[in-house]
Amino acid sequence: MTTIGQPLDRVDGDVKTTGAAKFAAEHFYPGLTHAVLVHATISRGRITALHTDEASAVPGVVAVLTHLNAPSLKPAPKPRLLNLAMWLSGTFVNYLQSDEVHWEGQPIAVVVAETSAAAREAAALVRAEYTVTKAVVDFEGSEKDARPQPNNPIFPRGAKKGDAEAALKAAPVALDLRYTTPPQNHNALELHATTANWDGDRLTVHDATQSIDWFRTHLATRFGVPMTNVRVLAPFVGGAFGGKFAIWPGTILAALAARATSRPVRLVLSREAVYRTVGGRTPSIQRLALGADRDGKLTSLIHTSVTRDGRTGGLSEQVTSSSQHLYAAENILARHDLATLDLLPNTFMRAPGEAIGTFALESAIDELAYELGMDPIELRMRNETAVDPVDGKRKFSHRRLPELYALGAERFGWHERNPEPRSTRDGRWLVGTGVATAFHPVLTLPANVTVRLSADGGVLVRCAFHEMGMGGATVQAQITADALGVPFDTVRVEYGDSDLPLGPTAGGSPQTASVAASVTRACEELKQTLKSIARKTGGGSNEEILRRAKVPHVEAVVGSETRLGRIAGRARFLPPFLLGNQRWVKASSGVQFCEVKVDAETGETRVSRWVGVFDIGRVINAKTAASQMRGGIVMGLGLAMAEETLVDPRTGRIMNPSLSEYHVPVHADIPPIEVSFLDDPDPTAPLGILGAGEVGVTGVGAAVANAVYHATGKRVRDLPITLDKLL
Known part of the structure; x- marks a missing residue:
């Protein structure tokens, strides 16, 4: 039975073409509010005054957050080889934590309101005064x-x-x-968007990201909570191409606004705001x-x-x-x-x-x-x-x-x-x-997966990889089907959720090979487990083996989700990666x-x-x-x-x-x-x-x-x- 190489239709085709797929800005929470950024109009300098009274008076405005009243936020740590998540800082600016302006377009305030219309109206009324420092902006x-x-x-x-x-x-x-x-500049069809909700010190973020696991680690660091307290969901991303690899101000400030107001917040960047706050x-x-x-x-x-x-x-x-x-x-x-x-x-x-x-x-x-x-x-x-x-x-x-x-x-x-x-x-x-x-x-990156084979013949693959339109879930189902010798339509793949086993970032074209390496390893372990069971209960199909053994399912796990397990995974990955670069191009x-x-x-x-x-x-x-x-x-x-x-x-x-x-x-x-x-x-x-x-x-x-x-x-x-x- 061979599905690898076949031009199969994408498994997410139906939900995307019928509109059933929910993107980052389409998730609802009770009490949901809407946020809009206010941008600096100078390239370098300091804010001397912020006039927010008119904005605060707009009906429906919940809060106008500035460096004068925003909750504290930890600065982005410097990137290290063993902490790749810190490479995700789009900038090293600690947003709304000081009066300093570093580029034209930097967010200097966030307006939170009951409706997006009210938030946009109020944001246009925020006025800033500056002292200007000479800036270097001419590349040539x-x-x-x-x-x-x-x-x-x-x-x-x-x-x-x-x-x-x-x-x-x-x-x-x-x-x-x-x-x-x-x-x-990036112009993905789906604008950069974040829906953030705090439940005590637990943060849930729906985001258009192409780096789920590193996003979670970065957010946990910035907000001073354990990594296990942050959940990032991105099952559908409407184009990314590198622009959604790093964490930009919109994501951080949506979560900050949600914490400040104790309300869920949705922040969708306008096309202009993408240009002014997302690198190209x-x-x-x-x-x-x-x-x-x-x-x-x-x-x-x-x-x-x-x-x-x-x-x-x-x-x-x-x-x-x-x-x-x-x-x-x-x-x-x-x-x-x-x-x-x-x-x-x-x-x-x-x-x-x-x-x-x-x-x-x-x-x-x-x-x-x-x-x-x-x-x-x-x-x-x-x-x-x-x-x-x-x-x-x-x-x-x-x-x-x-x-x-x-x-x-x-x-x-x-x-x-x-x-x-x-x-x-x-x-x-x-x-x-x-x-x-x-x-x-x-290149290839570490990937953790679980593969479960049930007595009814169904197969479930779980890994927090990304689907940005390239058919990632489809190809992993094909790989699994061939590795286990089962029909393609019996394989279901879960992805796009940081609660799943660690997946690789979708940057540098590594995702298919990285996940495939772990999926095939897990499938080999499953087959060995089935052989061991069959020796005790008799041969037959996978379903017959499990039914006779009265086992509802068997599962193989590649990688560990514990803190030490993740560190060990990175430690195992880096030497072969560096040595491989010395041996091969x-x-x-x-x-x-x-x-x-x-x-x-x-x-x-x-x-x-x-x-x-x-x-x-x-x-x-x-x-x-x-x-x-x-x-x-x-x-x-x-x-x-x-x-x-x-x-x-x-x-x-x-x-x-x-x-x-x-x-x-x-x-x-x-x-x-x-x-x-x-x-x-x-x-x-x-x-x-x-x-x-x-x-x-x-x-x-x-x-x-x-x-x-x-x-x-x-x-x-x-x-x-x-x-x-x-x-």
Whole structure:
């Protein structure tokens, strides 16, 4: 009986399409109130006065909380390797605990009212006075002040092999190029929302989070209660993509307001409030320099980046990660620098680092191919590597790029094109094709599970993993069904609740493999238990064995939920994780083929065709995996052609905080997208699974830019590719 690999429908499809699924803002408690944030209008300084009388007088207002009357809140601890939950602080600001303002948009008050309308009306009446401190908010103007990124095992600051600068100068063919990408903001369909309720010192939170267990630990720390007193529920999340990985002010302040008022509180951020209190993707300034001989062999590869963080936190992005792994250059220099600004800190956004880093790398490879008069695929294949290019020792656990390029080129019809730029027309449209490599590292995280087999034949899997639209419950049911040899529809999966066994965070594409490792282990233990029972009572089906033994069910448990058990789990996880990184380079990969049409007179650009071929190890569900890839490609098209957060370089204020002015792709922008997989298991990964969540967005920006060049003869090195850059 085999369900793995089959394109089965999602088990949560019915409840989502009928509206029965309850999201974070749809849970009701008696006495429920509504909260709205009030935002600072300066980038740095102190509050000298807060006028709240008019707001308090609005009918229905329960409380106006400020730093003058809010309950105390513990500051966020500094992150440590053995306390990963503290990495969840979107910022290190202790909200409503002081008069200090750290960024434009920082919450300085929370209005709680009987209705959301009253809360919004009152919030608009809160007025603040400030003393202003000089703030640094202009990213491009801060490039000269960037400092080396701090080094850590998760986000290394770079790499070096040989003397790449000297090799660049000596190279027969050399390019030294500058690429830029703008800041971008999260726009998940479901707004960030929290419903919080205190029962004595026990807190229940319904939240749109992609990191349930770390959320619970973080909230317990901030509010000074035992972890077991906090319950986080997130069975349905309407899109996340990294924006719901960290804890942002809305979650903390909803729980704080509920404690202050002794009433349940629902806080739903407006779209503008998401921009002003939830981090997005950092902008980048990248240098990509390539040196090669006349045959296309790379002698030098230099990739440096400047990104930003905030004075109150922020994410170090591995922009040069792909450049350290994709090409066998004789000399390599990779470096990450950070500029610290008085802005809301940046955060994870689908394939952080790799999404924008591959734009520069794969665009430059295309430019070098034209400089050499060589096919871009041929150039890549001449620099293919079997070991990590930097250390020359670590092998790739799974690397099938030649097969991916061969398959993709055939399906796209790559070799039928005229390689000359601006050589192909379709009426008024200039037609161009481009290609780029997709690459994203993978990892696994600890996961606790229980699997219960009942005498009626039903199977229950329990784990606090996440369902954000990718089909997580469906694939784990498929894995369980195959592992136990039972029908798929007899398996039920519980997830999305911190009262369940610890699940991995859904960030970095680890969830399917991490949970699968524990599920298959639990299923093996169950089968051994059944064999032991059968030896005493006789063989037969699972149900017959349990009925004869008069046992209602058998259960296998992987992992421990005790405090010491969790610490032991982390201690067991870290050494293999770090040692594995020293032995293997593990990554999902793919190839993106793009066709564009550009209006020769207006510069209007349309992506007309897309083919993506991917190696994500074993494919558990062909339908959900293909959907993941298409979603990543669509998000990549937004990165390439539309998305740009406009920050006022004088005030730090975001000038386009809405979907009317911040543009994302719509249906009319998306071409037919053909997706295929090698479906080749990685022998070093659980069930051969790598990861599907993020690799789909990588390489997309470069594939579009390369196709635009082929169509028009004009290089665009600054995203997004808008028509004004082509005129």
